[in-house]
Amino acid sequence: MHEMGIANSILEAVATEVRRRPGSRASRVGVRIGELAAIDADSLTFCFDALSRDTDLEGLQLEIEVCPRRHRCDPCSETFDVHDYEFACPKCGSMQTKFVSGDELELAYLEVEENESSALAEKSS
Amino acid sequence: MNQVLLQKKVLSENDRVAESLRDRFRQNGVLCVNLISSPGSGKTTLLERTLEILPSEARVAVLTGDIQTENDANRLKRFGFPVKQITTGGTCHLDARMIEKHLEDWDLAKLDILFIENVGNLVCPSSYDLGEAAKIVILSVAEGEDKPLKYPSIFFQSELLILSKTDLLPHAPFDVELAEQNARRVHPGMDVLHVSCLTRVGVAAWIRWIEQKRAAQVESKAQPAG
Numbered sequence: 001m002h003e004m005g006i007a008n009s010i011l012e013a014v015a016t017e018v019r020r021r022p023g024s025r026a027s028r029v030g031v032r033i034g035e036l037a038a039i040d041a042d043s044l045t046f047c048f049d050a051l052s053r054d055t056d057l058e059g060l061q062l063e064i065e066v067c068p069r070r071h072r073c074d075p076c077s078e079t080f081d082v083h084d085y086e087f088a089c090p091k092c093g094s095m096q097t098k099f100v101s102g103d104e105l106e107l108a109y110l111e112v113e114e115n116e117s118s119a120l121a122e123k124s125s
Numbered sequence: 126m127n128q129v130l131l132q133k134k135v136l137s138e139n140d141r142v143a144e145s146l147r148d149r150f151r152q153n154g155v156l157c158v159n160l161i162s163s164p165g166s167g168k169t170t171l172l173e174r175t176l177e178i179l180p181s182e183a184r185v186a187v188l189t190g191d192i193q194t195e196n197d198a199n200r201l202k203r204f205g206f207p208v209k210q211i212t213t214g215g216t217c218h219l220d221a222r223m224i225e226k227h228l229e230d231w232d233l234a235k236l237d238i239l240f241i242e243n244v245g246n247l248v249c250p251s252s253y254d255l256g257e258a259a260k261i262v263i264l265s266v267a268e269g270e271d272k273p274l275k276y277p278s279i280f281f282q283s284e285l286l287i288l289s290k291t292d293l294l295p296h297a298p299f300d301v302e303l304a305e306q307n308a309r310r311v312h313p314g315m316d317v318l319h320v321s322c323l324t325r326v327g328v329a330a331w332i333r334w335i336e337q338k339r340a341a342q343v344e345s346k347a348q349p350a351g
Contacts, residue, residue: 002217002249009135017129027126031135038251038278085274085310103278105252107131114127 006039006105007047011057013107018056023115028061030108035069037105069102139253142221146228146256151346153233156339157241159255161279162263163272164245167289169197170322171263172240175332176204184235188227189242190219197242207231218249221256238339251278258342259283265290266297270304277311285316285334292321 010031018026033039041064048062069082073089074096080089087097134140150157160168172187179185186207189197198210209227211219224241241257243250251260262283264272267290273280280286286308288301305317318334320327 002252005216005220006135006252009138013131013133013135013137017131024127036278036281038248038276087310087313099281103281105135107133107135110129110131112127112129 003040003043004047004051007044007051010048010062010107011051011055011060014057014060014110017110018112021112021114024112025115026057026060026110026112028063028111030063030065030110032065032067032104032106032108034067034102034104036103039105041066065108067102067104070100071097072100073097136252136254139221142225143254143256146221146224147258149233150239150256150258151342153236154343154346155233155236155239156335156342157239157255157257158335158338159241159243159250159257159260160263161243161247161250161260161283162245162265162289163247163268166245166263166265166268167322168242168245168263169200171287171289171320171328171331172201172242173204174322174325174328175240175335176201176206178328178332179204179206181205184237185240186231186236186238187240187242188219188224190223190244192216192244213244217244217246218253219243219255220253224255238335247272247276247279251282259285259338261285261287263287263289264304264308266293266299266301266304268299270300270307273304273307273311280308280311280315283312283315285318287331288317288319290321290323291319291327292323 010029014026014029018024033041045062052058052060070079071082071087072079073092073094075094076089076092078089078091079100088095089097162168187201188209188211189201190211190213191197192213192215195210198208201208211223211227241255260283262279264286266288288304308315318327318330320331
């Protein structure tokens with residue numbers, strides 16, 4: 001149950017990004033979570049909403065992309081999703097496959113709305 | 126509307142501190158290992174068995190994490206090595222900042238091995254890099270063989286699985302082979318050791334594993350970076 005800490009880290013990163021853009025408002029943040037990252041998406045969303053309530057970031061949407069475990073086959077270079085710990089290459093059947101991704105815990109993007117006064121300020125500057 | 130690409134890790138601040146710790150450990154020739162298991166699998170007891178057979182001049186220290194109490198530090202201090210308790214006050218894992226803070230008054234140049242005993246938990250500690258050279262997961266034979274499949278993250282990240290409490294095997298319906306198979310499904314090629322802290326069978330092999338790991342680290346430091 002460390003989703004609270006993760007949610008807090010996401011909100012801090014968003015706040016830092018918003019501070020760099022005076023007058024803007026963040027509307028949506030995208031995160032990528034690998035299935036090996038030990039993060040529960042529902043729990044993260046719950047914590048995120050609870051922590052952002054009554055703050056400048058209230059209403060910020062969290063979009064979570066869950067990333068499967070992926071392996072690459074040594075002999076034939078096929079890259080494939082691993083389901084139920086089945087590591088054999090679906091193309092050539094080799095067991096010589098290596099982990100390439102699936103443990104992500106990354107901030108992907110942030111959608112910000114520039115409000116008019118800041119857009120004007122930018123134009124006049 | 127403006128979309129800004131961020132492309133950075135959520136825990137980048139923790140990772141930054143962990144990387145600086147890792148550098149310090151390497152510079153000072155300290156092997157740091159992070160012991161992780163569910164509560165009650167025997168992390169502290171394994172450390173007791175370890176400290177009791179190390180020679181008194183061994184340059185070893187322990188940081189032990191719990192949500193509350195100094196109990197573990199008190200158990201481990203009896204062996205005369207530097208031991209510090211980290212009480213997290215509710216947090217279910219250790220993070221790199223806690224390690225950095227608790228190392229402040231220790232001279233790393235005087236250490237060869239630092240054991241970190243994480244908070245008992247198979248989930249959350251897997252997200253937080255502490256700057257360790259290796260994570261080690263402990264699973265007791267009183268638990269289920271399918272734990273590696275249920276908690277893949279920590280088994281995937283750990284270099285070594287210690288099956289603990291093996292003295293209970295005659296009494297526990299635990300299939301050792303299946304447990305190892307499950308661990309290697311999640312993490313092909315992971316090392317596995319069997320240890321009983323009651324009979325001490327396997328403790329020597331565990332110490333050898335640590336010594337080899339430290340020798341490998343010292344050797345890799347001696348080689349010019351490639």
